[in-house]
Amino acid sequence: MTVNLQAPKPADVLAVPGVRLGIAEAGVRKVGRKDLTVILLDEGSAVSGVFTQNRYCAAPVQVCREHLQHVDVANANTHIRALLINTGNANAGTGAKGMADARATAEALAQLLKVKPQQILPFSTGVIMENLPVDRIVAGLPAAIADAQTQHWAKAAEGIMTTDTVPKAYSAQVVLSGQTVTITGISKGAGMIRPNMATMLGFLATDANIDPALLPALATDLANASFNRITIDGDTSTNDSFIVMATRKAAHAAITSWDSADGKALRIAMMSVAQKLAHAIVRDGEGATKFITIRVEGGKTSEECRLAAYAIAHSPLVKTAFFASDPNLGRILAAVGYAGIHDLDQDLIGLHLDDVCVVKNGGRNPDYQEADGQRVMKQSEITIKVSLGRGNAADTVWTCDLSHDYVSINADYRS
Incomplete structure (x- = not known):
């Protein structure tokens, strides 16, 4: 049951230059379910994120924070190149083994992509206090990579679902200095939602040419006006993550201030998509009718x-x-x-x-x-x-x- 929410039409979910998405069935918890997603980013992309404030946070959240802290804008070998998302298992409450498992999946994807493990961000969602089936995830990675296409946003929205009944994906376009820029995002979540930044994951990408130094503040501002203004049941998850990606492929001049005309226009458009994704989580709230x-x-x-x-x-x-x-x-x-x-x-x-x-x-x-x-x-x-x-x-x-x-x-x- 949802409140005035329909599954996105794939044709309405626009490709973002510099982003490819692949989905596979790894059997993380159930056979025959799309439960493994990779998001591949072209070199030169900028990435930032906002994570749960739950102090009992999941291993992948801790690993993501570590990897983002070591990004050096001047060093391409430290830039984030891929996101790895599994459903069915949260890898939370799993202690030192959970940390080792999160790192092992990042290392496996890094080897296949020929990048460093620190350039991978792992995400997990699902049941807490169960060990991550690393072998199944690693075995599913080649199929996910082979499936990667620029137009697979709608498939990825389906691949990250848990108790969601409808995949959540939205796009927008805005013209910056005569260049059309695309914004596309996906999210998942229907319960355990009170993002103190729910179980929620959100991924928002654009090809806008944004100065990487501006991205952390943007991610925080977007989260505060969207995902940090929703609640279903008051529970703050162990795994909440919201990631903003800018591939910087668009041909307009770099945005170096949010006070510029292009900066304001882009921020408004990205905020609109983030809020639609957040509202979709509430509209798909577990058992919601209002x-x-x-x-x-x-x-x-x-x-x-x-x-x-x-x-x-x-x-x-x-x-x-x-x-x-x-x-x-x-x-x-x-x-x-x-x-x-x-x-x-x-x-x-x-x-x-x-x-x-x-x-x-x-x-x-x-x-x-x-x-x-x-x-x-x-x-x-x-x-x-x-x-x-x-x-x-x-x-x-x-x-x-x-x-x-x-x-x-x-x-x-x-x-």
Whole structure:
């Protein structure tokens, strides 16, 4: 079940010059499933990433961080040349063996590509506390490499799925100084989603000619406005990773500042794709029937707006009320109250459901009718707007409801 989300049409997912993707069936956990993906980058590409803030992070996350730290822009032999992604096994909670296994898969791919192991970024997603089947992954690498094509983004979106029901891929194009630049991304995730950067993976590529020094800040900004504003169940995964790649193949002059006209245009286009990928994760949330936008305005800081938004988004009482289309909206006010805004004046709080004013000055709007609230809550897409009445800051979080199916999916996950 998804909320207004359809599988991408391969023709709509555009190739990015300098990127090839290959998919294979390695039998990591189940036979007959596409579970091994490689993303191959041309020499000269720039790569940066944002990873989970879970301190009990997976071995591949640790290896990726190590490899990215050793990239030297001036030394081509240190540039990232490939990404290796397996599903079915998270390689998390596996100790020293897990680290050795993550490095072994990177070394195997590096040998086949004739590059250094440090030029490979490994990613894993799936069941925690099970050893990675290195032999199966290594055996599947030649087939994945042989399958690599520029137009295989849609196949790769399918290859990185776990409990997802729909592959997630989007593209955009923007003209920079007369040159058409392409942006394409894929993501996976449907549960264990509260990216503190969910189980989520996201990969976004462009052929734009970006100064590599700008990429780390870009990756952080994109994540903060997209994947770091979604939640399904409040669980921060051990494996969350978001990678931004720029092959720098486009013929326009290098972007050296995000304040330039080209820099602004590119950033807006990349942000749009990143947000679509993040929204798709929520729309495919395990058992989700509603896509909910939570907008908190009138805060002193965006941080306190975010605290209130996440308190609403994580409340099981709020989420189950939305599943039932039950306008028991006092649950939203209670969540705002325990969000941690210590000097909050409840008499200033306002609440809207879409265009329906529910609360004014901290109390029920005299004109509010429960039938109006229920009408909105029956919709598949809903906006909650809370006004704190204490400043000019605002922030937005996207979430979904909590249904019977969420429990069933996660109870049966390993079977």
